[in-house]
Structures are given as structure tokens and as C-alpha cells.
């Protein structure tokens with residue numbers, strides 16, 4: 001299905017293919033990956049969380065095959081300015097009722113380089129928000 005695509009990254013729960021058109025395909029490796037894809041889709045499209053959508057990697061498509069997400073290539077910058085921006089972003093998530101899991105690296109004791117990117121405006125974008133906790137009206 002993704003014959004001509006190459007793997008751009010891989011984490012604990014998903015393998016990510018570069019589709020070569022500015023988007024990536026995230027395919028679940030395990031059950032946690034399935035729920036991460038679903039979680040990202042629900043959070044990105046939730047009206048309730050619209051104020052924080054600009055900080056989430058854009059999602060184009062979601063289905064049983066996986067999740068199609070916009071590709072972001074600019075790494076996070078470990079500078080004072082960006083660490084300050086990161087701290088502000090984290091409190092914005094919390095103020096909006098979201099627990100932003102996995103954006104802090106316990107190993108490196110800093111913002112997660114694997115789950116964060118910058119966009120063309122230099123804004124912080126979360127590319128892995130599969131583990132974020134939030135009120136989900138769809139869940140029972």
C-alpha cells in the first residue's frame with residue numbers, strides 16, 4: 001500500500017511513512033498505536049479544543065489504515081526563547097483542560113525532540129499528541 005514511501009520515523013506505538021507529498025502516514029504497531037491515532041483524530045477535530053488546535057500537527061485523514069498527518073521537518077530549538085515558549089504552551093494546554101503527556105523528555109530533562117517540531121513561522125507544533133489526556137465526549 002505504501003510501497004514507494006519511506007520510513008521517516010518510529011516510536012513506541014507507531015511507524016511513520018513519508019508519503020512524499022508533504023504528508024506522513026502513521027501506522028499502529030500495537031494497540032496503543034491504534035488508540036494514539038484515534039486520540040489524535042478526536043482531539044484535532046474537537047470543537048471544544050479549537051483554541052489549541054494551532055499547536056497540533058494538522059490531520060488530513062483517518063481510517064483503519066492509519067492517520068495521514070502534515071509533515072513537519074524543522075526540529076525544536078533548545079534555546080532560552082523556545083524553552084520559554086514551550087513552558088507557555090504547556091500551561092496553555094493545561095488551562096484548556098488538556099494534560100499534554102509525552103512533550104517532555106524525562107531522559108533528556110527537556111522538551112521532547114522526538115514529539116515536537118517548529119512550523120514555518122517558528123511556532124511549536126506537537127507531532128505526537130496520541131497520549132494527551134482530555135475530556136472526550138465520544139468516550140463512555
Ligand SMILES: Nc1ncnc2c1ncn2[C@@H]1O[C@H](COP(=O)(O)OP(=O)(O)O)[C@@H](O)[C@H]1O
Nearest residue numbers: 009010011012013014016070071072114127128
Ligand atoms: N507529522 C510528522 N512529520 C514529520 N515526522 C513525523 C511526524 N509524525 C511523526 N514523525 C516521526 O515519526 C516518529 C514517531 O512518531 P510518533 O507520532 O512520535 O509515534 P509514537 O506514538 O510511536 O511515539 C517521530 O518521533 C518523528 O520522528
Ligand SMILES: [Mg+2]
Nearest residue numbers: 011114115128
Ligand atoms: Mg512519539
